[in-house]
Amino acid sequence: MQNAVLITxxxxxxxxxxxxxxxxxxxxxxxxxxxxxxxxxVEVYQWDIEKSIIDNEAFKNTDYIIHLAxxxxxxxxxxxxxxxxxxxxxxxxxxxxxxxxxxxxxxxKAIISASGxxxxxxxxxxxxxxxDSTYGSDFLAETCIVWEKSLEQFETLGLxxxxxxxxxxLSEKGGALPKLIEPIKLGAGSALGSGKQIMSWIxxxxxxxxxxxxxxxxxxxxxxxxxxxxPVSNETFTKIAAKVLHRWKLPFNVPAKAIQxxxxxxxxxxxxxxxxxxxxxxxxxxNYKFIQLEEALRDLLIDVTHKNI
Numbered sequence: 001m002q003n004a005v006l007i008t009x010x011x012x013x014x015x016x017x018x019x020x021x022x023x024x025x026x027x028x029x030x031x032x033x034x035x036x037x038x039x040x041x042v043e044v045y046q047w048d049i050e051k052s053i054i055d056n057e058a059f060k061n062t063d064y065i066i067h068l069a070x071x072x073x074x075x076x077x078x079x080x081x082x083x084x085x086x087x088x089x090x091x092x093x094x095x096x097x098x099x100x101x102x103x104x105x106x107x108x109k110a111i112i113s114a115s116g117x118x119x120x121x122x123x124x125x126x127x128x129x130x131x132d133s134t135y136g137s138d139f140l141a142e143t144c145i146v147w148e149k150s151l152e153q154f155e156t157l158g159l160x161x162x163x164x165x166x167x168x169x170l171s172e173k174g175g176a177l178p179k180l181i182e183p184i185k186l187g188a189g190s191a192l193g194s195g196k197q198i199m200s201w202i203x204x205x206x207x208x209x210x211x212x213x214x215x216x217x218x219x220x221x222x223x224x225x226x227x228x229x230x231p232v233s234n235e236t237f238t239k240i241a242a243k244v245l246h247r248w249k250l251p252f253n254v255p256a257k258a259i260q261x262x263x264x265x266x267x268x269x270x271x272x273x274x275x276x277x278x279x280x281x282x283x284x285x286x287n288y289k290f291i292q293l294e295e296a297l298r299d300l301l302i303d304v305t306h307k308n309i
Contacts, residue, residue: 002028004061005215006108008093009068010042013174014114014166018066018208025212030058032069049093059106064215067113067151069093074176078139078265087143094150101157110160112214113151117167117200117225117276119144122268130277131165131223138268148223160221162214164207167227167276171204172300181241181301189242189249193256195235197273200227203290203299213286224281229291231275237293244297 005022009015010031022029023041030043032054037044045058049069070090076082094113101108120129121136135141148163155161170177183189207226214220232240235253242249260267290296 002026003063004028004030005064005066006030006032006058006062007066007068008032008097009070012068013171014169014204014208015068017171017204018211021205021208021212030062032058047096049089049096052096054096054100056100056104059100059104059108061107063107063109065097065108065111066211067094067097067111070114073140074269077263083139087146090143090147091150098153101154108159110162110215111151111154112162112164112211115148115163115165115223116140116144117165117227117274118269118272119148119165120274120276122271123273124275125273126275128275128277131225131280139265140269160218162220163223164210164214165223165225166207167200167202167225169204169207170201170296170300177300180237181245184238184242184245184247184249187247189238189247191235191238191253192259193234193253193271195233195238195253197234197271198231198275199234199237200231200274200276201293202226202228203296206288206290209289210281210286213284217284220284225276225278226281227276227278228288229278230293232293240294241297244294244301
């Protein structure tokens with residue numbers, strides 16, 4: 001019998017690609033969605049977090065839950081209301097899953113949840129951040145801390161719990177990359193702020209495969225950083241992206257103050273400086289497809305390159 005995986009937030013950037021890879025590897029995929037929709041080779045079930053409603057059939061013969069649900073961190077400015085929604089969308093969805101599993105017989109063995117390297121704060125300096133490093137104190141850190149805390153209760157039900165602390169995900173279909181390369185494509189590529197801030201990035205396929213690795217590896221428990229082995233400075237990122245896209249990098253940087261004025265508190269996500277270790281997940285036997293940034297960008301942007309030469 002196929003192992004069945006139930007995904008929350010499955011129609012987002014990571015969830016969409018993860019679904020494809022799970023199906024390729026022989027898993028049965030189910031999604032929880034606010035809207036009933038038809039997705040090839042996927043069973044879709046409805047839930048409503050605000051109304052605490054969830055379709056019980058979604059959990060029937062389900063082996064694993066991958067929890068990705070949560071409002072986008074950088075989709076809108078961080079008003080007080082938006083910040084509340086960012087946190088609540090993560091913790092309340094986790095609570096709804098927990099309440100259902102506690103109240104009903106189920107076959108779930110593990111819950112693998114997204115988290116973020118923002119847990120170390122927007123600027124963790126030059127220190128190499130490991131899973132047991134000191135947490136930050138800004139809004140990103142607060143969000144990740146309560147996000148992971150909301151998952152601890154699942155252990156009381158006998159479930160194995162893993163939190164994947166995701167770095168800057170590179171995908172041509174969304175997230176940070178299209179925003180970062182748009183000025184470069186237009187010939188106006190510049191490093192941001194000092195340009196020295198470290199970007200701990202990861203290719204979309206590697207982060208998705210890390211979730212699958214966590215499903216398979218029963219020894220994995222707790223938090224794991226999902227970043228490539230080769231973080232780069234923002235300056236280096238801009239240079240390599242410009243090279244891949246056959247564009248010039250401008251000799252001046254976008255001042256940090258300009259970014260702070262434009263984006264307000266959310267600028268901590270744009271100017272984040274985190275040198276994050278992947279040692280813990282490597283020790284579990286995880287193998288990367290993309291280690292070097294140029295290799296990753298060429299894989300993602302080759303079509304863009306051809307269209308813009």
